[in-house]
Amino acid sequence: MKSQPVRTRFAPSPTGLLHVGGIRTALFAWLVARQNNGQFILRIEDTDKVREQKDADKHIIACLKALGLDYDEGPSQDGESSERGNHGPYHQSQRLEIYKTWAQKLIDSGRAYADPYSPAEVQAFREEAQKQKKPFLYRNHRPTDPPKWDGSQPLRFKSEPKSYTWQDAVMGELSTGPEVVDDFILIKTDGYPTYNFAHIVDDQEMNISHVIRGQEFLASIPNYLNLYEALGIERPVLATMPHILSPSGNKKLSKRDGAKDLLEYIKEGILPEVLVNFIASLGWNDGTEQEIFSREELIEKFSLERVQKSGARFDEQRLIWMNGLAIRNMDLSELYELCSSYMPRSSERTSEDYKKQVLGLTQERLKLFSELPELTEFFFSEPSEADVLALFKDPKNKRLKKLDNTQIKSLLDSSIASLEKSNFQIQDVEDRLNQLLIDLDSKPGILFS
Ligand code: GLU
Numbered sequence: 001m002k003s004q005p006v007r008t009r010f011a012p013s014p015t016g017l018l019h020v021g022g023i024r025t026a027l028f029a030w031l032v033a034r035q036n037n038g039q040f041i042l043r044i045e046d047t048d049k050v051r052e053q054k055d056a057d058k059h060i061i062a063c064l065k066a067l068g069l070d071y072d073e074g075p076s077q078d079g080e081s082s083e084r085g086n087h088g089p090y091h092q093s094q095r096l097e098i099y100k101t102w103a104q105k106l107i108d109s110g111r112a113y114a115d116p117y118s119p120a121e122v123q124a125f126r127e128e129a130q131k132q133k134k135p136f137l138y139r140n141h142r143p144t145d146p147p148k149w150d151g152s153q154p155l156r157f158k159s160e161p162k163s164y165t166w167q168d169a170v171m172g173e174l175s176t177g178p179e180v181v182d183d184f185i186l187i188k189t190d191g192y193p194t195y196n197f198a199h200i201v202d203d204q205e206m207n208i209s210h211v212i213r214g215q216e217f218l219a220s221i222p223n224y225l226n227l228y229e230a231l232g233i234e235r236p237v238l239a240t241m242p243h244i245l246s247p248s249g250n251k252k253l254s255k256r257d258g259a260k261d262l263l264e265y266i267k268e269g270i271l272p273e274v275l276v277n278f279i280a281s282l283g284w285n286d287g288t289e290q291e292i293f294s295r296e297e298l299i300e301k302f303s304l305e306r307v308q309k310s311g312a313r314f315d316e317q318r319l320i321w322m323n324g325l326a327i328r329n330m331d332l333s334e335l336y337e338l339c340s341s342y343m344p345r346s347s348e349r350t351s352e353d354y355k356k357q358v359l360g361l362t363q364e365r366l367k368l369f370s371e372l373p374e375l376t377e378f379f380f381s382e383p384s385e386a387d388v389l390a391l392f393k394d395p396k397n398k399r400l401k402k403l404d405n406t407q408i409k410s411l412l413d414s415s416i417a418s419l420e421k422s423n424f425q426i427q428d429v430e431d432r433l434n435q436l437l438i439d440l441d442s443k444p445g446i447l448f449s
Contacts, residue, residue, distance in 0.1 A: 006038030008210045013045045014056030017261040018063045021244045024279050031302040042074030046092045046194040063262045064268040074108045087206040089384035097192040102201045105196035111230040115156045139183045155187040169239035169304040176222045208238040239304045242283050245311040255316045269369020274326045278319045283312035324367035344373040
C-alpha cells in the first residue's frame with residue numbers, strides 16, 4: 001500500500017443531483033485530506049455518456065462550495081480561467097488518450113483482449129449459466145483466438161483468478177475466493193473506459209493515497225486488486241463507506257424517504273456547518289456522546305477507523321433539530337445577517353430594528369429559515385377580518401368553532417382592550433388574561449385556545 005503524502009479524491013459521475021450519500025463520501029475524503037495537511041482532488045467521472053446530465057458537474061461544484069469543501073485540484077470553478085492543479089484534465093472524458101496508453105500496456109503484456117461476442121451472445125451465455133444454476137463468469141467463454149483490438153469491440157481485461165485477503169480501512173479484513181474474479185470490460189465500443197478501468201488509471205496518475213467510496217463497489221474490489229497487480233500498481237488505502245439507510249433503517253435511502261438535493265437544504269435555510277456536522281454523523285462518531293462538532297473539531301477527530309461498518313440511518317428530523325439548536329445558540333445580529341432575506345415580503349416596510357426584534361422573539365422556535373414567513377407574518381401585516389374569523393373556524397378548534405362571529409368579535413375586542421395596556425412581560429399578560437376570564441365569566445379553554 002502507498003505511504004504519504006495524503007491525497008484523497010471525490011470522483012462523482014455527473015449523472016444527476018448530488019445527494020447525501022455522495023456528499024458524505026466527499027466530506028470524509030475532504031476531512032482525511034485536511035487533517036493530514038494533504039490534498040483533496042475533485043475528478044468528474046463523465047464516461048457514461050448515456051446517463052450523463054448536462055451541468056451536473058456544475059451542480060457538484062456548487063454543492064462542494066456551499067458546504068465549504070474546498071478542493072486543491074479539479075475542474076475550474078465559475079470565474080476561474082483554468083483547472084486547479086497539475087494532474088489534469090480532471091474530467092475523465094478529456095483523458096481518453098491516457099486510458100489508451102494504459103490499455104496498450106495490458107494488451108502488450110497479454111492481459112487484455114478484444115471481446116468478439118455480440119451483446120446477444122453474452123446474454124445467451126448468461127442465461128445458460130442461470131439455467132445450470134451456476135454464477136455467470138465471462139472468463140469461462142474467453143475466446144481462444146481473439147481478433148486484434150481495433151476499438152470496434154469492447155476491450156476486456158484478462159483476469160488471473162485467485163483468492164484475496166485485504167484490509168479495508170472501514171470494513172476491516174476482507175477475503176474472497178477466486179470465483180469472484182472475472183474478465184471485465186476496460187474500454188467500451190464508444191471509446192470511453194469503464195469506471196472499473198478508468199478510476200484505477202486515474203488514481204495512479206493523480207497519486208491518490210486513499211480511495212474512499214460507497215459500498216456499491218465492494219463486490220468489485222477483488223477485480224480491482226487483480227488489475228492493480230496486472231498494471232504493477234501499488235494500491236492505495238481502500239475505505240468503503242456503509243450504506244445510508246432510510247429513516248426506518250430497513251432499506252437503502254431513496255428519494256422517497258426525503259433525501260433531497262443538497263442545495264435544497266441550503267435553500268431551506270439549513271446552515272452549511274450544521275449540514276456538515278449532520279453528514280459527518282451518518283456512520284461516524286468519535287466514541288463519545290458528543291453530537292455537535294465544529295468543522296475544526298471534525299478535522300481533528302475524524303478517523304476512517306471509527307466509521308461504522310453497518311448502514312447509517314438518515315433522519316431528516318434530526319438534521320432539523322440540529323439546525324434549530326445552532327440557530328438558538330447564535331448571536332442575534334449574526335442570525336439576522338444570515339436569514340433576513342427569508343423574512344416575509346410584508347417586513348420590507350419596517351425598520352431593521354423592528355425586524356431584529358421579531359427575529360429575537362422567534363429565535364427560540366426557529367428551525368428552518370424557510371419557516372420565517374409563516375412564523376412572523378403577523379408581526380408585519382394586519383390580518384383581514386375574514387382571515388381572523390377563518391382561524392377561529394378551524395375544525396380542530398372544537399370549542400371555538402361553536403361560537404358565532406359576533407361572539408368571536410366581542411371576545412377579541414375585550415382581549416385587545418385588556419392587552420393594549422400590557423407591558424408584555426409574561427406575568428403581566430397572564431394576569432390580564434386571567435382577569436378577563438373572571439370578567440367574562442368564560443372558560444379558559446375558550447380564551448386561551
Ligand atoms: N464515479 C463513481 C460514482 O459516482 C465514483 C466511485 C468512486 O468514488 O470511486 O459512483
